[in-house]
Amino acid sequence: MFNFAMTPLGNLFFGLTLIVFASLLLIKNERRDLPLHILLFASLGVIFYASDLITLFVGWEIMSWSSYFIIAKSARIETLQKYIIFNLAAGFALLGAIVLIVAFAGTTLYGEIDFGKVPEALRVPITLLLFVTIAIKSGIMPFHYWVVDTYEESDHIFSAILSAIISKAGIFLFIVIFSQIIGYRYLHGSLFDILAWLGVITSIVATFKAISQEELKRLLAYSSIAQIGYIVTVLALLEGSGIEAGLYHTIIHTLVKLLLFVNIASIIYITGKTKFSQLGNLLYDYPALFILLLIGIIALAGMPPLGGFNSKFLIYTTLLEKKKALLLVAVMFSSASAFLYCYKLIYGIYLGQASGDKEGYRELPMSFYIPQFIAAIILVLLGILPSLGIALFNPILGSLGFEVSSYSSLFELHTAFASFNGGVLMGLFGLVFALILLLVTSMRSKAVKVRDRYDISYCGETPDPQNNLHYGYGMGQELRRISFIRVILENSTATYWEHISKLSGDSSVMVKKLYSLGTQYIGLFILLFFTILLFLGVR
Amino acid sequence: MFLDSLAMIALAYIFGFLYYGLYRNISARVHGRFGPSLAQSFFDSIKLFLKENSTNFGWMFYAGPIIMMIGAITTLLFIPYLNGSEHLVGLSQYGNLILVLYLMVLEPLGNAMGIGSNGNPFGVMGITRGLTRLIGLELPFYIAAIGLMIANHSADIGVIMTNQSEGYNAFTHPLLFIGAFISFLGFMGKSPFDVVGAPQEVYSGPATEFSGKFFAIALSQSAIFSFAKLLLMVNLFLGGAQSLVELVAKTFVLFLVAVLVGNVYARFTTAQSVEFLVRVPTGIALVGLLFV
Numbered sequence: 021m022f023n024f025a026m027t028p029l030g031n032l033f034f035g036l037t038l039i040v041f042a043s044l045l046l047i048k049n050e051r052r053d054l055p056l057h058i059l060l061f062a063s064l065g066v067i068f069y070a071s072d073l074i075t076l077f078v079g080w081e082i083m084s085w086s087s088y089f090i091i092a093k094s095a096r097i098e099t100l101q102k103y104i105i106f107n108l109a110a111g112f113a114l115l116g117a118i119v120l121i122v123a124f125a126g127t128t129l130y131g132e133i134d135f136g137k138v139p140e141a142l143r144v145p146i147t148l149l150l151f152v153t154i155a156i157k158s159g160i161m162p163f164h165y166w167v168v169d170t171y172e173e174s175d176h177i178f179s180a181i182l183s184a185i186i187s188k189a190g191i192f193l194f195i196v197i198f199s200q201i202i203g204y205r206y207l208h209g210s211l212f213d214i215l216a217w218l219g220v221i222t223s224i225v226a227t228f229k230a231i232s233q234e235e236l237k238r239l240l241a242y243s244s245i246a247q248i249g250y251i252v253t254v255l256a257l258l259e260g261s262g263i264e265a266g267l268y269h270t271i272i273h274t275l276v277k278l279l280l281f282v283n284i285a286s287i288i289y290i291t292g293k294t295k296f297s298q299l300g301n302l303l304y305d306y307p308a309l310f311i312l313l314l315i316g317i318i319a320l321a322g323m324p325p326l327g328g329f330n331s332k333f334l335i336y337t338t339l340l341e342k343k344k345a346l347l348l349v350a351v352m353f354s355s356a357s358a359f360l361y362c363y364k365l366i367y368g369i370y371l372g373q374a375s376g377d378k379e380g381y382r383e384l385p386m387s388f389y390i391p392q393f394i395a396a397i398i399l400v401l402l403g404i405l406p407s408l409g410i411a412l413f414n415p416i417l418g419s420l421g422f423e424v425s426s427y428s429s430l431f432e433l434h435t436a437f438a439s440f441n442g443g444v445l446m447g448l449f450g451l452v453f454a455l456i457l458l459l460v461t462s463m464r465s466k467a468v469k470v471r472d473r474y475d476i477s478y479c480g481e482t483p484d485p486q487n488n489l490h491y492g493y494g495m496g497q498e499l500r501r502i503s504f505i506r507v508i509l510e511n512s513t514a515t516y517w518e519h520i521s522k523l524s525g526d527s528s529v530m531v532k533k534l535y536s537l538g539t540q541y542i543g544l545f546i547l548l549f550f551t552i553l554l555f556l557g558v559r
Numbered sequence: 560m561f562l563d564s565l566a567m568i569a570l571a572y573i574f575g576f577l578y579y580g581l582y583r584n585i586s587a588r589v590h591g592r593f594g595p596s597l598a599q600s601f602f603d604s605i606k607l608f609l610k611e612n613s614t615n616f617g618w619m620f621y622a623g624p625i626i627m628m629i630g631a632i633t634t635l636l637f638i639p640y641l642n643g644s645e646h647l648v649g650l651s652q653y654g655n656l657i658l659v660l661y662l663m664v665l666e667p668l669g670n671a672m673g674i675g676s677n678g679n680p681f682g683v684m685g686i687t688r689g690l691t692r693l694i695g696l697e698l699p700f701y702i703a704a705i706g707l708m709i710a711n712h713s714a715d716i717g718v719i720m721t722n723q724s725e726g727y728n729a730f731t732h733p734l735l736f737i738g739a740f741i742s743f744l745g746f747m748g749k750s751p752f753d754v755v756g757a758p759q760e761v762y763s764g765p766a767t768e769f770s771g772k773f774f775a776i777a778l779s780q781s782a783i784f785s786f787a788k789l790l791l792m793v794n795l796f797l798g799g800a801q802s803l804v805e806l807v808a809k810t811f812v813l814f815l816v817a818v819l820v821g822n823v824y825a826r827f828t829t830a831q832s833v834e835f836l837v838r839v840p841t842g843i844a845l846v847g848l849l850f851v
Contacts, residue, residue, distance in 0.1 A: 303676060304617055314672075323668070324633075324661055336657055340708055345848050349702050356697040359664060360690045363671050371619070371675035372683060438655035438714030445658075448636065448650065452629045460625070460772060469615045476679045477768065491683040499691060501830035504837065 022078070023129060025071035028415040029200075032267065033068045033192050036274045037061065040184045043278070043391035049177050053090060060086040060181075067189060072128040073118045073201075080189070081111055087186060095173035099166075106166040110156035114193075117149040121201075135202045147211055150197055158190030159245045160215075160252055161222040162513040171241035176288050179237060180281035180391070183244045184274045191248070191270055194255050195263060199420050204258045216256035220350040223249030227354050228508045230361040231496040234295050236284045236369070239361055240277070243320065246358065247273045250351060254335050257342050260422030261435075265334035267416065268409045272319060272331045272399070279316040279395035280365075283309060286388045287369055290381050296368035300490040303370040305378070310370045312392040317362040319399045322355060325445045327402030330409060330433055337435040364495045373489040406433035406442040564636050564649045568783065571635050571790075574807070575782025576601040578789075582818050589822045604778045612771035616677040623673010624769065624776040630665030631784035637662065638790050640806060642720050642799035655714040656704055659791065660697075663746075666784055667693060670777075677768040688829045689755040695836030696745040696752065702844035703739035706732060706851045707795060716791075720799035729796040732851065736796050738844025743813075745836070746788050749821030752832045789813055 041061050063086060066079030084107040092100055122128050124138040138146065152163070159167040167187075171179050198207060223246040230242035247269070255266040286309055293299055303310045319328030332355065339348040402408060407427040414424045427434055431443035474483050483489060499505045534545075580597040587594025615621075637654035640647035667689055674682040708714045710732065711722050719728075729736040745752035769777055789810040793799060797813075800806035827835060 301678065303619055310619075321664075321668075322661065323665065324658060329658075329661060332661075333657055337714065340705070340714070343709060345705055345709055345851070346845075348705055349698070349845070349848070352701045352705070353694075353698050356664075356701070357694045359668065359693065360687075363668070363675075363686070363690055367671070367675045367683065371672070371678075373678045373680070437708065437712070438657065440655055440658050441653035444650055444653040445633075448633055449629060452632050453625065456625050456628055456776070460621070460776075463609075463772065475614075476677065477681070478679070489678060489680045491680050491687070495683075495687055498687065498829070502691075502833045504834075 022066075022070075022075045023072040024066075024069045024075065025130075026069060027071075028419050029192070029195060030068040032271075032412065032416060033188065034065060036188070036271065037064050037068070037185050039394065040181060040274065040278055040391075043394050044177055044180060044282070046390050047177055047282070047387045048385055049175070051093060051175055052177070053093065056086050056090050060090065064185065064189070068192060071130050073122060073130075073133075074128050076193075076196075077111075077115060077118055080114060080193075083186065083189060084108075084111060087182070090178055091170060091174050094175050095170065099169040099173050102166040103170045106156050106163065110153045113149040113152040113156075117146045117153070117197075120146050120149075130196075130201050133201055135206045138206075143206060144208060144211065147207060150193070151211075151215060154190040154194050154252070155218070156190075157193070158187050158248045158252060159222075160218055160249065161225060161245075162516065164222065164226070164245050165513055165517050167245055168238055168241040171244070172235060172237045176237070176285035177282070179240075180278050180285070183240065183277040183281055187244060187248055188270055188274060191251055191255070191266065194252070195266070195420075198258070199263065199422075207258065209258065212256040212258055216253045216344075216347060217350075219249045219251075219253035219256060220347055220354065221249075222246070223253070223354040224350060224357070225508050227357045227361065228499065228505050231357070231364060231499060232509050233361075233496075234297060236287070236294055236296065236299075236365075237281075239365060240280055240284060243358070243361060244273075244277060246354065247277075247320075249354075250335055253347065253351065254338055257338065257344070259338065259342065260417055260420075261334070261338045261341065261425075263420070263422065264410070264413050264417060264425060265331065265338045267413050268334050269331035271409060271412075272328050272402070275395040275398055276316055276320045276328065279312060279392050279399075280320065282388060282391045283313045283316060286384050286392075289388065290384050291378075292380070292382075296364070296495070297490070298375055299369045300372045301370070301374035305381075306370075306384070308389065309384075309392075310366075312389075312396055313366055313370065315396045315399060316392075317366055321359055321362045325403045325442065325449050327399045327406070327409075330402060330406040330442070333433065333440070334435065337437040340437050341435075360496065367491075368495065372491060375488070375490045400446075402442075404442050404446045405430040406440075407431070560650070563646060567635060567640060567647055567649050568632060570640075570647075570803075571783045571786040572779060573601075574810070575779075575784075575786040576604065578785065578811070578814050579782055581814075585815075585818050586822055600778070600782070604775050604782070607775035607778065608772045610771045610775075612773060614768065614770060616768065619676035620673055620768070621773055623669050623671075623676065624773045624780070626669025626672060627666045628669075628776050628780040628783075630662060630669055631780040631787060633665070634659055634662040635783055635787040635790070637716075638787060638794060639717055639720070640790065640800070641803070642794075642801055644801075648717075651717060654716075656708060656716050656719070656795075657714050659716065660701065660704060663788070664693070664697075666780065673773075674768070679768055682768060685755055691829050692745065692752060692755060692832055692836075695833035695841075696742050698742075698837060699738035699840035699844045700742035700746070702841065702848050703732075703735040703742075704795070706735045706844070706848045710851045716794055720794045723798035727796060727798045732796075732847055734843050734847025734850065736847075738840040738847060739792070739796065741840035741843075742836070743788065743792055744817055744820060745832070747785060747817050747821075749817050751821075751824040751827045752836075753821070754826055754829050754832060786810070 060083060063079045063082035067076060067083060070076040070079055088104055091103060120142055121133060121138060125133045127133060155163040171182055174182060226242045226246035230239050233239040233242060251266045251269050254262045288294055319326045322328040322332035336348060407430045410425050410427050418424050432439055432441045500509060579600045584594040636649035637651050637659050639651040671686045674686050707719055707728060711719045748756060792813055793809045797809050800809055
């Protein structure tokens with residue numbers, strides 16, 4: 021009944037799942053429901069290793085439902101409703117596409133499906149249904165409506181799973197269904213051009229939304245949406261090199277979001293606070309957490325010398341090769357704007373002035389550090405050995421029938437447009453850092469340690485505790501003065517979805533009215549029904 | 560390779576401070592003053608380096624200028640000085656234009672980390688302005704860079720530089736050059752895009768709390784970084800240079816234009832500069848990109 025196969029692609033995604041689940045399960049969390057987590061883990065295994073469409077769908081549904089029950093423990097009812105309605109829609113869309121494919125291809129097995137048997141007229145609707153499924157699961161606009169609230173209100177550790185792994189199920193589905201099952205030659209390029217633009221618009225809008233958030237987890241949720249926008253954009257080019265870049269960014273994003281969400285969870289565990297305006301100046305209390313977050317945001321921003329740069333580099337060069345200049349401009353614009361929310365994240369929590377006192381802070385168990393360390397070490401390793409990722413993806417590209425990239429050494433990441441050497445880069449960073457440090461520390465300094473945090477230059481006045489000196493609160497607000505950003509920040513898809521919700525509510529009231537009419541009307545309807553039947557029969 | 564890199568850094572340090580001295584002199588003449596001696600900034604940086612720090616806000620405060628210096632030096636070492644020469648190439652064979660564009664962001668980020676850790680709200684105000692301005696600043700420059708990369712089918716700075724033997728990119732792709740040049744004015748911290756360090760509005764700018772040798776590092780990296788940016792513009796748009804003399808001449812012309820423009824225009828607010836940068840130079844560069 022159920023068919024499974026070990027594929028290189030499945031191995032990669034399941035490997036990532038294993039890293040995330042195993043490291044997160046080490047964290048002691050009394051609110052965790054272990055059976056549901058195991059069910060979710062198993063369902064992801066089913067999705068990644070399925071070799072027929074029905075198995076894939078069953079895994080997909082179990083994944084959606086098991087995460088529903090996990091989220092239900094802490095989320096508000098409205099959030100849950102949003103989550104389930106959108107994810108049911110994703111499930112139905114997937115089922116519809118599967119039924120249409122199977123009806124014409126005559127089989128559910130991946131290897132035996134011949135999409136050429138599906139009539140031309142149905143290919144576009146099937147593609148659109150699959151778009152809806154992928155867009156909902158990965159949070160592509162305008163289907164991202166459920167994402168942010170769900171991430172915010174889930175258990176702090178579970179948010180990491182949602183962002184790191186579950187959002188990648190959509191990416192996995194994209195690669196499996198379009199490149200492996202259907203085949204790129206049957207697809208309409210123009211539809212995918214639209215999807216590529218949707219991806220990049222998603223990332224631009226989500227980036228600016230992220231900057232203006234006041235809650236730690238909402239910022240990360242929008243950042244997740246933005247990052248997955250890049251992946252969808254580059255996959256929608258329908259190229260082997262696009263899959264390579266997309267997979268690289270998938271790995272980086274999984275690790276980065278694992279690190280960042282656990283870091284934020286640690287801060288919330290310690291302080292019990294969830295807003296930028298309540299935090300600040302935790303750097304010297306938790307230096308290890310600070311450095312881990314720094315590694316996370318360097319990779320998130322795609323800065324060299326960490327692994328984050330490799331995936332950005334591949335995305336850019338892939339877009340350059342395809343001469344998608346405008347798309348590339350948009351991606352780079354979004355990427356440049358992302359520095360601001362990366363900085364807000366680290367400044368709001370660790371730097372600046374403390375907001376409020378630090379009483380009642382709990383001690384952080386060591387287990388919170390483990391997932392962060394694992395992610396940070398892999399990110400640094402990928403920075404030194406960028407072609408490690410390519411070595412990992414070559415079997416996948418081979419199994420999907422694409423040309424395999426060649427690389428001369430693991431240190432060098434090579435594309436048709438340019439190449440760079442990660443080992444040299446990291447070495448240079450280390451060397452320059454060491455030299456400057458040596459130069460600076462070789463001279464004795466008697467600098468006075470500032471004891472009082474209010475001992476700063478403050479326009480010739482002395483600030484007192486009444487002055488709010490932490491700027492984390494206002495950061496991003498001044499962006500509203502820039503007209504095009506204001507347009508983005510003041511509009512949201514919420515009004516659009518509320519309109520649809522109102523419309524469906526009104527129509528259900530109308531249907532309900534039919535049932536609440538008297539018996540004589542029901543008799544009339546039955547009579548009418550048979551009259552129509554009779555009429556059709558005569559014709 | 561090590562000596563080659565050291566020579567690059569030394570040259571950038573000397574020329575950077577020389578140009579800074581010239582900038583102060585030219586601005587003074589525009590204002591009707593005489594200005595300090597040419598080597599004054601150079602002496603300042605050495606003097607400051609020998610002085611002690613007055614305040615200590617913890618290790619992250621010190622790490623800020625060091626990250627900035629790493630940003631300046633790494634950017635410089637991935638840009639070759641001369642066209643077709645084996646000397647003064649640094650590590651440019653191991654990098655490319657995309658890498659350099661990203662390394663250029665390291666400097667504002669290092670600044671942001673250092674300033675952010677000292678707890679002075681005015682410093683962070685400057686940082687936020689800087690990072691917001693960066694949104695607008697990078698867009699035209701990126702578009703120009705993308706245009707050049709597509710036209711040359713390479714992201715290698717050396718290849719883009721040598722491909723200009725028949726005509727400088729500034730003349731073959733004039734719209735891209737104009738867009739990039741307006742961005743470049745901002746990158747050089749010149750008016751009208753210099754609100755980040757504006758001493759009147761943000762009480763002595765982002766560098767409010769630095770002192771002693773860390774202020775010296777911040778100053779030196781700014782000199783090295785300015786020269787790296789001039790070098791990048793020359794390589795991308797003015798065909799690079801065959802000799803050091805030609806390099807100095809070309810960078811000086813660019814620098815002079817930037818200084819004169821900076822002296823003429825009044826300062827934009829952050830919102831104004833982002834809006835201007837996103838409309839005018841971005842529009843010009845986009846049209847240029849369509850021609851490519």
